[in-house]
Amino acid sequence: xxxxxxxxxxxxxxxxxxxxxxxxxxxxxxxxxxxxxxxxxxxxxxxxxxxxxxxxxxxxxxxxxxxxxxxxxxxxxxxxxxxxxxxxxxxxxxxxxxxx
Numbered sequence: 001x002x003x004x005x006x007x008x009x010x011x012x013x014x015x016x017x018x019x020x021x022x023x024x025x026x027x028x029x030x031x032x033x034x035x036x037x038x039x040x041x042x043x044x045x046x047x048x049x050x051x052x053x054x055x056x057x058x059x060x061x062x063x064x065x066x067x068x069x070x071x072x073x074x075x076x077x078x079x080x081x082x083x084x085x086x087x088x089x090x091x092x093x094x095x096x097x098x099x100x
Contacts, residue, residue: 023069033089035093
């Protein structure tokens with residue numbers, strides 16, 4: 001595929017925005033489920049966003065990066081949408097991602 005860097009960046013940014021929008025709509029999917037199935041979650045995505053901002057000298061707090069992904073303050077999202085993890089979810093997380 002031969003596309004210029006500007007177009008590639010625009011496509012990647014659009015795909016990122018769609019992914020974030022999808023994750024905002026799918027509040028039924030818990031972060032632990034994402035971690036167990038895909039190896040990343042909304043928090044990972046917000047951390048990556050902040051790390052990229054930091055690498056480029058852009059000012060972005062952890063709270064700001066999380067709000068950019070969650071579409072609301074993280075604490076509000078947790079209170080509204082996050083359920084308690086089941087013993088099975090926790091066991092799967094421990095087995096697959098002992099570093100998290």
